Amino acid sequence: MHAHNAGQVARVSCGHCNIKRFYKPLELREVIGNVTIERVRAKVRCEKCGRKESMSAELFHPVGQELVAIRFRRLVEIRWERRVIWRDES
Numbered sequence: 001m002h003a004h005n006a007g008q009v010a011r012v013s014c015g016h017c018n019i020k021r022f023y024k025p026l027e028l029r030e031v032i033g034n035v036t037i038e039r040v041r042a043k044v045r046c047e048k049c050g051r052k053e054s055m056s057a058e059l060f061h062p063v064g065q066e067l068v069a070i071r072f073r074r075l076v077e078i079r080w081e082r083r084v085i086w087r088d089e090s
């Protein structure tokens, strides 16, 4: 997700659930890193069915009314949770 993709929209969909979600490329980059849309596709998992294999992802330039109609899934927060791991001495 490069900065020049900023005017574009990332569409991530699950073919199994027939769900489409729209993301801002810069927000996907925050989460997944500076990777290509192909890598995004390989990394995402459907939030509904949990599958990876039926996902698709592409970047596109919305035109006219399309942009107005898109409801983005916005990044709210990236939470780094504290995990405590114990080990018994051997």
Ligand SMILES: [Zn+2]
Binding pocket: 014, 015, 016, 017, 018, 046, 047, 048, 049, 050, 051
């Ligand atoms: Zn699904």
